[in-house]
Amino acid sequence: MALNELKFEYKNEKSVSIKKEWSHLGVVGSGDMEVLMEKKDLGGAVQVKVVTPVTGFDKVWNLVLEKFIKSSNLGNVSIEINDNNATPVVVSMRLRQALAEANKVNGGEE
Amino acid sequence: MGEDRVWDSLKRDTDERMRKAAPLVKEGKIVAAKDTVALLEAVIRPHDKVNLEGNNQKQADFLAECLCKVDPSKVYGLHMVQSVLALPSHLDVFEKGIAKKVDYSFSGPQAGRLAQFVREGKIELGAIHTYLELFARYFADLTPRVALIVAYEADKEGNLYTGFNTEDTPVIVEATKFRQGIVIAQVNKIVDKLPRVDIPADWVDFVIEAPKPFYIEPLFTRDPALITDTHVLMGMMALKGIYGEYEVQRLNHGVGFFTAAIELLLPTYGEELGLKGKICSYWALNPHPTMIPAIESGWVKAIHCFGGELGMEEYVKARSDVFFIGPDGTLRSNRAFSQTAGHYAMDMFIGGTLQFDKYGNSSTATANRIAGFGGAPNMGCDPKGRRHVTGSWLKCGSEFGMQEQMLGNMPRGKKLVVQMQETFKEKLEPAFLEELDAWKLMKNANLELPPVMIYADDLTHIVTEEGIAYIHKCRTLEERMAAVRAVAGFTAIGLQADEKENAELREKGIVKTPEDLGIDITRANRSLLAAKSIKELVEWSGGLYNPPARFRNW
Numbered sequence: 245m246a247l248n249e250l251k252f253e254y255k256n257e258k259s260v261s262i263k264k265e266w267s268h269l270g271v272v273g274s275g276d277m278e279v280l281m282e283k284k285d286l287g288g289a290v291q292v293k294v295v296t297p298v299t300g301f302d303k304v305w306n307l308v309l310e311k312f313i314k315s316s317n318l319g320n321v322s323i324e325i326n327d328n329n330a331t332p333v334v335v336s337m338r339l340r341q342a343l344a345e346a347n348k349v350n351g352g353e354e
Numbered sequence: 355m356g357e358d359r360v361w362d363s364l365k366r367d368t369d370e371r372m373r374k375a376a377p378l379v380k381e382g383k384i385v386a387a388k389d390t391v392a393l394l395e396a397v398i399r400p401h402d403k404v405n406l407e408g409n410n411q412k413q414a415d416f417l418a419e420c421l422c423k424v425d426p427s428k429v430y431g432l433h434m435v436q437s438v439l440a441l442p443s444h445l446d447v448f449e450k451g452i453a454k455k456v457d458y459s460f461s462g463p464q465a466g467r468l469a470q471f472v473r474e475g476k477i478e479l480g481a482i483h484t485y486l487e488l489f490a491r492y493f494a495d496l497t498p499r500v501a502l503i504v505a506y507e508a509d510k511e512g513n514l515y516t517g518f519n520t521e522d523t524p525v526i527v528e529a530t531k532f533r534q535g536i537v538i539a540q541v542n543k544i545v546d547k548l549p550r551v552d553i554p555a556d557w558v559d560f561v562i563e564a565p566k567p568f569y570i571e572p573l574f575t576r577d578p579a580l581i582t583d584t585h586v587l588m589g590m591m592a593l594k595g596i597y598g599e600y601e602v603q604r605l606n607h608g609v610g611f612f613t614a615a616i617e618l619l620l621p622t623y624g625e626e627l628g629l630k631g632k633i634c635s636y637w638a639l640n641p642h643p644t645m646i647p648a649i650e651s652g653w654v655k656a657i658h659c660f661g662g663e664l665g666m667e668e669y670v671k672a673r674s675d676v677f678f679i680g681p682d683g684t685l686r687s688n689r690a691f692s693q694t695a696g697h698y699a700m701d702m703f704i705g706g707t708l709q710f711d712k713y714g715n716s717s718t719a720t721a722n723r724i725a726g727f728g729g730a731p732n733m734g735c736d737p738k739g740r741r742h743v744t745g746s747w748l749k750c751g752s753e754f755g756m757q758e759q760m761l762g763n764m765p766r767g768k769k770l771v772v773q774m775q776e777t778f779k780e781k782l783e784p785a786f787l788e789e790l791d792a793w794k795l796m797k798n799a800n801l802e803l804p805p806v807m808i809y810a811d812d813l814t815h816i817v818t819e820e821g822i823a824y825i826h827k828c829r830t831l832e833e834r835m836a837a838v839r840a841v842a843g844f845t846a847i848g849l850q851a852d853e854k855e856n857a858e859l860r861e862k863g864i865v866k867t868p869e870d871l872g873i874d875i876t877r878a879n880r881s882l883l884a885a886k887s888i889k890e891l892v893e894w895s896g897g898l899y900n901p902p903a904r905f906r907n908w
Contacts, residue, residue, distance in 0.1 A: 275582070275780070301782065304844050331778040332844045333584050333819040337875060344876040 250294040250302055252309055259288050259319020267346035270338050277327040277335065279342035288319040296327035308332050312339045364534040371397045371536060372559070382510030384544060385560050390420040393560060394429070397536050398500050401431045404453070405498035405526050406444065409437040409485075409689060410460060410573045410728065411640075411661040412519045414504035416540045416564035418443040421502065426451045433457070435496045437485060437522055437689075438726075439464045441569070448477045457496055458726060459483045465723035472724065472799045482724070482805060484732040486693040489522075492529035501530040501537045504568045507548055508541040512555035515548040518662040518670070518685045519570065523553060525690040531557040540564040549682040572664040572902050574640040576614035579887045587868065587878030588774055588817055589615035590623055592704065595822045595871045596772060596815055597624075597633045600746040604636040606696045606733045608705020612774040612817075616704075617644040618883040621651040638696040638733070641666040641677070641685070643901065646894045647884035649676055659685060660692040660729065665905075669898035689729075696733035701746040702770035703733040707807060708779070711790045712847050714810035714825050714838050716773050721794035727807065735812040736769045743767060750814060755829040768826060772815040773808060777843030784845035785818075786838070810834070816841055820848075821867040828864060840865045 261283050270278040284291075290313050294305055330338070360366070375396040378389045385393050394417075398404060406421065407414040422443050432453040439445060439461035447453045448471055457480035461468050471477040483491070492498065503523055505514040516523045531537055538560045539553075593616060596602070607613035620634060635655040639645070641663045648654055658678055662685060670677045670685045680686045696703070707716040718725060740747075747767035751757065754768050775785045792804035814826040816838065823837040840856045842848030859865040868875050885891045888905045 298782065307844050307849070329782075331584075331776060331780075331782060333776045333778055334582075336843075337584060337587060337819065337878065341876050341878075 247295050247297055248299055250296065250305055252292040252294070252306060253289055254292075254310060254313045255289045256314065256317050256319050259317055261318070261320040262343070262346035263349050264346050267342065269342040269345045272326050272328045275329050275331070275334065277325055277330040277338055279338055280324040281342055281346045282322045284320060284322045286320050286322065290318050290321050290323065292323045292325065294325045294327060298327070298329060304332055308335050312336060316343055318343070368534045368536060371399070375560070379560070383512035383555070383559060383561050384510055385562050387416070387562055387565055390417070390562055391423045393538065394420055394424050397538070398424070398429050398432070400429060401433065402499040403433045403435050403496060405492075405501040405530065406434060406436045407501065407503040407522060407526055408440060408444070409522050409661060410440070410462065411570055411663070412504055412521055413441055413569045414502050414540055415441055415443070415569045416562070416566070417502040417504070417538065418447075421452065422446045422450060424452060430454075433480075435488070435492065435498055437488065438462070439468055440571075445471060454478055455480055457481055457483065457488065457491070459485050459488045460726040460728040461724060465725040469722050469724045469795075469799050479724075479799070479801075482726045484693075484727050485689055485729045486697065486732045489525045489690050492525065497533045497535070498526065498530045499535050501526050501535060503527065503537060503539045505539050505541045505553065507543050507545050508539060508558075508561040509545060509548055509555075512558040512561050513548055513551045514539055514541070514553035514558060514561070515550060516552040517549065517680075518667050518687065520552055520687045521661040522689045524688060527553055527557050538562065540568065542567045549684065550680045552686070570662070570664050572905075574609055574642050574663045575665070575901065575905055576609075576611055576642070576644055577888055577905060578614070578618060578644060578883055578885050578891065581611050581615045581618070581880060581883060583878050583880060584776055584819055585611050585615040586619070586880060586882055587819055587875060588612055588776070589619045590873050590878060590882075591822055591868060591871055592616055592772065592774065592817050593619060593624055593629070594627060594873060595866055596702075596704075596770065596817070598627055598629050600702070600749055600770060601632050602702045602746045602770060603633060603744070604700045605634065605702040605704065606638045606700050607642070608730065610706035612706045613704060614642070614644040615883065617642060617648055618885055620648040620653050621884040622882050624653070625651070638692050638700055641670050643888070643891050643899055644885070646891050646899060649673060650894050651884075658692050658695055659687040660689045661687045664902050665900045668900060669895050672898050693729050693732055696729065697737050698740055700733065700769070701744050702772060703730075704770075704772040704774065705730060705734065707773045707775050708785065709790050710773070710775065710786050710816065710838065710842075712786070712788060712835055712838060713831070714813050714816065714834060715790060715806050715808070716813065717790045717792040717805060717807045719790070719792040719795045719805045719807075721791045721798060724795065724799050724805075727805070730807055734771050734808040736771065740767070740769070746770065750826065753824070753827050755827045755833070768814065770814050771808060771812050772817060773813060774817040777818050777820065777845050777848060784847075786842040786845040786847035788847070818843060821865055821870070824864050824866070827862070833864070837864050
């Protein structure tokens with residue numbers, strides 16, 4: 245299974261980073277993916293690296309990621325996604341769940 | 355006037371056929387399995403309408419195989435009227451030239467081959483029906499001359515025990531026998547005394563003990579292990595935004611994983627929402643194993659079943675307050691009555707589909723498979739003859755945005771017809787399309803209409819992972835299309851959505867996202883399911899549920 249590596253970068257006006265230094269969520273099971281989020285000084289930007297076996301969906305990846313990062317107002321975060329044929333549905337959900345996980349401090353919310 | 359005319363030609367013809375078959379009868383109405391082909395050749399005439407019993411559960415498989423073995427120079431041009439085309443033999447009979455035309459309802463496993471036969475001219479396709487529609491036509495223009503049916507047991511007088519899997523038998527026999535037709539039953543066993551009589555001997559002409567028990571498909575068993583977090587999320591949305599919102603007490607579930615997830619969320623998330631007793635009391639439903647936790651937790655008052663489900667026999671027997679049980683203690687299913695309940699007595703139909711078009715029409719048809727309808731469109735429609743009132747029916751009707759344009763100031767209720775689908779299916783195929791594949795199938799199979807499972811004017815709600823579209827609230831077609839786009843995610847249809855328009859739809863309550871519904875998406879996790887595997891379903895049932903071997907992986 246040949247893997248493709250896709251890279252994206254986004255920037256929000258007044259962004260906020262995640263609370264934890266780094267965070268991990270998900271498993272690379274069939275139809276699923278894992279997300280690693282890491283706090284990083286990127287001048288306010290968000291960098292995303294996607295490793296996926298799927299080709300021809302770069303545009304959809306961009307749309308899904310853009311929507312997520314815009315709505316969550318993220319900045320200064322490096323995101324790594326290892327994908328195994330997750331649908332855009334699963335990608336959106338995992339990203340939102342990963343963000344919630346990354347903002348938990350000492351096991352508590354927010 | 356009428357003196358020269360014969361008024362009992364059907365009876366005379368039947369008598370003649372019966373005389374031809376008489377030498378094959380051993381004792382009472384019993385014919386030996388080895389004489390079955392000869393029996394069929396004796397009682398079936400060319401161009402007869404013949405019913406071959408079988409549905410998505412039980413199958414008269416031995417009689418189906420024997421029908422393929424009759425001499426095509428004696429028996430040919432048959433017009434088959436039957437619920438399903440499911441077994442290879444159901445199509446072999448056309449390949450051999452014994453049958454020519456078919457009127458049917460559902461053809462899951464044989465759908466591809468059926469399309470090929472239609473293209474090659476091997477089958478003349480009458481019409482594709484819902485189950486209830488086909489049964490209705492048995493009493494009009496599609497009455498079988500001969501019915502080949504299936505039961506568990508017979509006595510030698512010809513009384514039949516169909517028990518747990520009664521399903522379509524009563525309606526077929528009623529139509530056939532009371533129009534002077536001939537009824538032949540294959541049974542697993544001929545016994546001295548039946549547990550109960552489901553079909554009286556008067557209505558049965560021949561019984562045959564088949565060499566092996568009839569085939570049954572466990573179609574309604576869904577393994578909770580295959581339910582995903584997305585199914586859970588959509589189930590949470592449906593429970594809060596539809597079941598709870600409309601307080602739906604009477605309903606039917608489709609067969610897919612979306613509704614299996616909902617069944618398993620009732621004792622957990624449903625309980626948490628305080629919905630116990632307010633929703634889901636009465637069902638037209640097969641005995642779904644995934645209903646066990648909800649039944650055990652006291653959610654369900656009554657379930658009437660279309661058919662049986664392999665492995666659920668003992669559980670159902672032990673829950674006679676919930677299911678419809680005979681004097682012998684076992685379930686009596688009945689597809690015709692359950693479909694009637696599903697049409698008239700249910701306030702909601704909810705199930706999965708494969709494709710939506712931009713207007714909200716939905717279909718499970720693909721370009722090269724004539725899969726048929728089964729029961730879904732009968733339940734997934736607003737029954738225009740309904741007159742009785744319930745709270746959820748009235749509420750849905752009061753929200754109907756186009757009612758005034760149709761009825762002026764006249765109030766009327768509306769059934770909830772809900773379709774669930776993720777915006778992208780497996781292999782990243784979009785679920786929302788400009789045009790349904792049903793149009794391609796229409797051309798490929800030479801149909802007069804695209805086979806649509808649920809029309810947009812019957813549909814009230816679409817649930818995707820993006821949210822719920824309450825499309826019945828829309829006042830114009832344009833607004834409906836905008837509501838469809840709003841929940842179509844990143845599909846080509848969804849990408850045409852306008853942010854401002856979406857905001858307006860959310861403002862009006864026509865579209866609700868998980869956030870609008872107050873659902874914490876991070877909780878959408880399999881851990882919320884009351885059972886996560888078949889094994890846990892067995893545990894919930896106290897060991898009464900006995901899953902088929904293929905579902906036992908422990």
